[in-house]
Amino acid sequence: MRSEELPEIRHLHLFRDMAQANFEALMASSYAQSFPQGLEMARQGDPADFLHIVLEGSVELFAQWSGRECTMAVVRPVSTFILAACIRDAPYLMSARTLERARIILVPAADLRAMFRHDTEFAVSVINELAACYRSVVRSAKTLKLRNSRERVASYLLRQSILAGGVASYVLPVEKRLLASYLGMTPENLSRTLRMLEADGVKVDGARVIITDREKLTTLARPDRLIDGPDAVADATGSALPNIDFASGV
Amino acid sequence: MRSEELPEIRHLHLFRDMAQANFEALMASSYAQSFPQGLEMARQGDPADFLHIVLEGSVELFAQWSGRECTMAVVRPVSTFILAACIRDAPYLMSARTLERARIILVPAADLRAMFRHDTEFAVSVINELAACYRSVVRSAKTLKLRNSRERVASYLLRQSILAGGVASYVLPVEKRLLASYLGMTPENLSRTLRMLEADGVKVDGARVIITDREKLTTLARPDRLIDGPDAVADATGSALPNIDFASGV
DNA sequence: CTGATGGTTTGATATATATCAAACCATCGG
DNA sequence: CCGATGGTTTGATATATATCAAACCATCAG
Known part of the structure; x- marks a missing residue:
């Protein structure tokens, strides 16, 4: 593990408040690993031997x-998953797979379990x-059960704009194929929905989102x-698909 | 609070391992309350002042x-919710409302937070x-995203049978209206689906479920x-809609 | 016993969403 | 520059699911 990485990890809420010696002990038993793009680094059903910390790149949880498959979250640096x-x-x-080349810290689960008994x-x-994390998945379940696909797309687009600082234009952080799966719909349906939403205050051109009438979009999305959110956590990292914190569990 | 109730609470995983004195202190600041049927005892958006423990009756989390509404879980004795x-x-x-007359213990959230720093x-x-809890909601989200309504119903019916000890016949623990909402479908759709499932190894007559061909039903439900589940937790209490543990959060 | 209430079922229909197929288009290695 | 690859869009169509309305049926208070 590189020395400049330790402060980044230490900065996470999860590790911020523990004793320095304990943090060092935990890191001493951990190790870094780089994975190429598209590699399945954990498979659902496998025993959970390591807490994962994403330092670079991005990871899809699915x-x-x-025979079916769906995206549950995308994890970006710096945050943890499968806690x-x-x-x-x-x-x-x-399961977890890299969306791009990724650098991951692996913290042995046994050390983790021993540590919180000790600190x-x-x-x-x-x-x-x-x-x-729990609250984040509950939010996600609420969106799935209470909103139809058009509303999910609209509220997603609006939420991303807010997360980016209330900007009127931004670039989608993930492929539409993946976004569709995350939102619980097919790519074709997402594509058509985006087209229809042009009448409701957003235009999506390629990966570029342009909010043309925020009020109109808000009326449709009815953000709640x-x-x-917002939720307290928010880790202040590069938020991806869900509010980052959502991903940490499994 | 009645003296015979304390052991029941103490028996919960959540309170089982703490020091006796601490348990007593927590209970001393708590109090019991009875609610009539159909009462909304907590509303989404309200500040979380109390951990709730259900001792008698049942509570719906929704x-x-x-303007839309959906059932997220049903909590039965003895278990906690909104942790x-x-x-x-x-x-x-x-939000939480009683499905029948219920007896609830209210544990002040502030005391709870102080206690786990101390014990x-x-x-x-x-x-x-x-x-x-987290894992339980993730399971729930997976079912919503990966299975269609027929599969959700089939796997629900099979799972309930297993939870009841692998019996071939049992009584639905909740109204169909509520079950439909829990499973993310309309009552009409549930009704028709149940009718169709008669060709797949289950018959539902009123609230009575009869598994006529377990193998056939299993083929359709593809339990995973x-x-x-099963999951370790399972609190060994009167499991309701979800695996009880699912409910405890919010 | 009886009427009122509220959950359930059934039928007819509308709508949302998925599926299939093909065209389209950006990206990238050669 | 070009062709291959894989994501995206579009159109046609099928299917799943919701909606609306009415009938049905159990339960319960009077």
């Missing part, structure tokens, strides 16, 4: 069943992290604090 | 958006509980350990 599985010493509920501040951090 | 909101000192993401065993229990 689920499979009966929950590590804690419960249980099989991963999702109360760390235990509190884990509690806060898990609670935030209890679904779309 | 979410609302834009995550309490921990983060954040607004509830779901490491309790902190570890909270960690485990939250991790289990990473969606349908």
